Amino acid sequence: xxxxxxxxxxxxxxxxxxxxxxxxxxxxxxxxxxxxxxxxxxxxxxxxxxxxxxxxxxxxxxxxxxxxxxxxxxxxxxxxxxxxxxxxxxxxxxxxxxxxxxxxxxxxxxxxxxxxxxxxxxxxxxxxxxxxxxxxxxxxxxxxxxxxxxxxxxxxxxxxxxxxxxxxxxxxxxxxxxxxxxxxxxxxxxxxxxxxxxxxxxxxxxxxxxxxxxxxxxxxxxx
Numbered sequence: 355x356x357x358x359x360x361x362x363x364x365x366x367x368x369x370x371x372x373x374x375x376x377x378x379x380x381x382x383x384x385x386x387x388x389x390x391x392x393x394x395x396x397x398x399x400x401x402x403x404x405x406x407x408x409x410x411x412x413x414x415x416x417x418x419x420x421x422x423x424x425x426x427x428x429x430x431x432x433x434x435x436x437x438x439x440x441x442x443x444x445x446x447x448x449x450x451x452x453x454x455x456x457x458x459x460x461x462x463x464x465x466x467x468x469x470x471x472x473x474x475x476x477x478x479x480x481x482x483x484x485x486x487x488x489x490x491x492x493x494x495x496x497x498x499x500x501x502x503x504x505x506x507x508x509x510x511x512x513x514x515x516x517x518x519x520x521x522x523x524x525x526x527x528x529x530x531x532x533x534x535x536x537x538x539x540x541x542x543x544x545x546x547x548x549x550x551x552x553x554x555x556x557x558x559x560x561x562x563x564x565x566x567x568x569x570x571x572x573x574x575x576x577x
């Protein structure tokens with residue numbers, strides 16, 4: 355597990371930016387999983403765990419980058435549209451802002467929870483303004499494991515957003531987690547495949563039809 359400090363390297367941010375211009379799919383067995391509504395999802399088998407990593411590329415029309423980044427960072431708003439959230443909040447731990455997230459799993463499986471740090475930056479790359487959010491699992495004594503809930507100890511996500519040159523956003527996302535427990539890898543991969551497609555459709559929905567709701571609510575857009 356990587357350290358908790360806000361110590362994402364400059365290289366991590368630059369790598370996410372680079373995927374927007376040239377998706378890094380060559381030299382590895384990335385498989386196209388689904389294409390829908392202008393979004394493509396690829397997956398790659400992680401040999402160590404037997405689980406898949408995911409990359410998402412696409413364009414979200416009529417979703418300005420700054421507003422899209424704001425919606426993505428808004429945990430309270432996520433609790434309104436994500437039916438799998440049981441608990442989600444930020445907490446200060448030794449000077450760090452840490453996120454706690456408990457996810458509902460269907461019976462008879464135990465819920466999973468995540469403790470992670472995230473960092474958002476706005477970068478200028480050759481005149482292109484790119485919003486980047488990085489997140490990774492961490493461990494802090496203030497948020498120990500809970501009885502009956504399995505802690506996800508391997509979680510990593512990257513998001514990069516820039517203008518599509520019109521009114522929308524060009525987006526790249528990388529995602530991997532290992533939910534642990536005694537669930538067979540084939541079942542985890544099947545569930546992840548279904549969930550990744552569902553999340554993509556939901557993400558498109560909240561960033562189009564629902565942006566107006568968010569924009570006119572109790573939020574201050576950076577636009």
